[in-house]
Amino acid sequence: MMQHIRFSLAERIMRGLFLTFILIWSVAPILFIVLSSFKRQVDIFVYPPKLVFEPTIDNYLRLGSQWQGFFHAMGNSLIVAIGATILAGVVSFFGGYAYSRYRSRLTSWTAVYMIAVRVLPPIVITLPLFPLVDRLGLSDTHLLLILLYATFWVSLNTMIMKNFFDQIPYELDEAAYVDGASEWQLVTRILARLTLQGMAAGSIFVFVFAWNEYLFAMIFSTNQAKTAPLILSELMGAVDGTEWGVLFAGVTLQLVPVVLLVTLARRYLIAGLTAGAVKG
Amino acid sequence: MQSRPRLSTWLYLSPLHLLLLAILTLPSVYVFWLSLNESSYGTGLTWVGLDNYRAVFEDGYFWRAAINTFLVVTGVVSVELVVGLALATLFASGVPLRGLMFALVLMPYAISEVVAVLVWKMMMDPSIGAIARTIEGMGMGMVNWSSSPTTGLALVGVINIWTHLPFTFLMIYAGLLAIDPSLYEAAHVDGATRRQRFIRITLPLLVPTLLITLIFRLIFAFRMFSEVWLLTKGGPARMSEVLAVYLYQHGFRYGDFGIASATGWMMVLGSLVLASVFLVAMQRSMRGE
Numbered sequence: 001m002m003q004h005i006r007f008s009l010a011e012r013i014m015r016g017l018f019l020t021f022i023l024i025w026s027v028a029p030i031l032f033i034v035l036s037s038f039k040r041q042v043d044i045f046v047y048p049p050k051l052v053f054e055p056t057i058d059n060y061l062r063l064g065s066q067w068q069g070f071f072h073a074m075g076n077s078l079i080v081a082i083g084a085t086i087l088a089g090v091v092s093f094f095g096g097y098a099y100s101r102y103r104s105r106l107t108s109w110t111a112v113y114m115i116a117v118r119v120l121p122p123i124v125i126t127l128p129l130f131p132l133v134d135r136l137g138l139s140d141t142h143l144l145l146i147l148l149y150a151t152f153w154v155s156l157n158t159m160i161m162k163n164f165f166d167q168i169p170y171e172l173d174e175a176a177y178v179d180g181a182s183e184w185q186l187v188t189r190i191l192a193r194l195t196l197q198g199m200a201a202g203s204i205f206v207f208v209f210a211w212n213e214y215l216f217a218m219i220f221s222t223n224q225a226k227t228a229p230l231i232l233s234e235l236m237g238a239v240d241g242t243e244w245g246v247l248f249a250g251v252t253l254q255l256v257p258v259v260l261l262v263t264l265a266r267r268y269l270i271a272g273l274t275a276g277a278v279k280g
Numbered sequence: 281m282q283s284r285p286r287l288s289t290w291l292y293l294s295p296l297h298l299l300l301l302a303i304l305t306l307p308s309v310y311v312f313w314l315s316l317n318e319s320s321y322g323t324g325l326t327w328v329g330l331d332n333y334r335a336v337f338e339d340g341y342f343w344r345a346a347i348n349t350f351l352v353v354t355g356v357v358s359v360e361l362v363v364g365l366a367l368a369t370l371f372a373s374g375v376p377l378r379g380l381m382f383a384l385v386l387m388p389y390a391i392s393e394v395v396a397v398l399v400w401k402m403m404m405d406p407s408i409g410a411i412a413r414t415i416e417g418m419g420m421g422m423v424n425w426s427s428s429p430t431t432g433l434a435l436v437g438v439i440n441i442w443t444h445l446p447f448t449f450l451m452i453y454a455g456l457l458a459i460d461p462s463l464y465e466a467a468h469v470d471g472a473t474r475r476q477r478f479i480r481i482t483l484p485l486l487v488p489t490l491l492i493t494l495i496f497r498l499i500f501a502f503r504m505f506s507e508v509w510l511l512t513k514g515g516p517a518r519m520s521e522v523l524a525v526y527l528y529q530h531g532f533r534y535g536d537f538g539i540a541s542a543t544g545w546m547m548v549l550g551s552l553v554l555a556s557v558f559l560v561a562m563q564r565s566m567r568g569e
């Protein structure tokens with residue numbers, strides 16, 4: 001929608017004010033954390049907040065020496081997020097292919113069912129899973145979190161992939177079959193390369209979700225598999241007055257990679273949302 | 281032409297449906313069974329029929345949680361839709377440095393609920409928080425969100441809007457971009473004012489997008505847990521609980537799986553009702569096209 005509109009001065013001021021407000025609203029809290037992580041303890045809660053100050057990496061050094069557990073948790077977050085992204089990616093890739101190329105009454109019902117179960121509140125399934133995973137030896141493991149996180153995204157990602165597959169003409173499939181390719185070869189060699197954008201779009205959603213998730217991590221990981229958000233929530237309750245800077249350093253390390261990912265890959269976010277949701 | 285499914289089709293679909301079956305469907309069916317029984321850690325199930333539902337309906341804390349959920353969800357989602365629509369219209373009609381602005385507005389999408397709670401809690405802290413002290417400095421009195429369930433939930437609402445506005449904005453913006461520009465040119469030629477163009481073209485064509493955004497956000501806000509749990513733990517005196525927190529308390533604190541499951545199953549039904557419009561539309565489009 002490109003409308004070439006001339007705005008009056010009053011309108012331009014209103015628009016400017018609104019945009020400024022939204023920018024401050026969106027960025028200030030994040031900036032507060034990141035800047036505070038480079039401040040000395042005495043500077044953090046000075047009012048009004050200082051934008052210019054003498055930066056120090058002291059907080060990061062103390063984080064490294066005192067809070068080893070945090071880095072272990074960051075490692076767990078990385079393993080779980082990458083694992084869930086790959087699992088959801090593979091599963092949705094094949095699902096999207098099948099829903100794009102084949103149709104019957106049964107496939108369309110299974111597709112509706114696939115979206116319907118996705119609306120279940122996650123907390124509901126924790127009740128029966130909690131005793132079950134214990135018996136299966138899955139509690140406090142990376143694998144369990146990977147399975148949970150991937151499952152909550154396969155529905156939408158399958159729809160995203162279906163839409164990307166739909167844009168590839170069926171003639172291409174036929175040409176490949178004429179050349180003697182098997183279906184497996186067609187899907188894994190040819191179509192996979194043409195739907196990379198869709199996979200990128202879906203991957204961002206899963207990665208961001210898995211990297212940040214709190215509820216499942218809190219209920220299902222007690223020790224070994226604790227992820228970074230969980231550790232941060234525990235530290236948040238435990239720190240006393242002198243440790244804020246260290247906590248901010250940890251939070252900064254947790255949020256910077258994924259903020260960068262989202263801002264750099266925003267094009268794919270839109271592509272994913274339009275394909276997955278709006279077209280349904 | 282789409283073909284009729286073959287054996288290979290179902291093989292390609294099997295990992296997807298195995299995951300859904302094992303992790304979502306079977307457990308939630310089992311929750312229904314649990315909701316008709318009484319049980320706790322390490323005890324067997326005792327059939328009680330609908331007693332758990334009766335107990336939940338007679339529990340004042342449940343109603344408190346239900347009302348809290350309703351108020352926060354309605355508040356959050358309506359603010360998001362209005363601001364998201366305004367912001368999307370602003371972006372669609374041109375802003376300076378669009379790429380950069382876009383990136384900045386999206387940033388909160390990447391932030392964990394844990395971090396969002398942490399930073400807002402800190403900024404709103406009555407003695408050290410920058411926002412709380414600014415409000416106080418403007419002569420609007422001391423801000424202490426933790427003093428009552430209402431203010432606690434209001435802050436939960438603010439945090440929720442902060443983390444989810446980017447999603448709402450993106451959905452609406454994507455819908456705006458899909459509107460055929462030639463419609464605006466035609467309207468322009470016909471001498472339509474900007475307000476007329478917005479009300480006669482943009483809004484009607486945006487209705488499906490707005491509806492889907494609304495449904496998505498209602499469903500996702502409805503399951504809200506972390507913000508409340510991390511900020512107020514449902515307190516003071518269980519007055520700021522939402523449904524997911526009520527469920528968690530009964531399932532994992534009081535070890536009362538029956539009550540928790542009955543609550544859970546009602547949340548499942550609530551979510552399905554919210555989603556039904558979308559599901560029916562989807563079913564039609566999957567079969568028709």
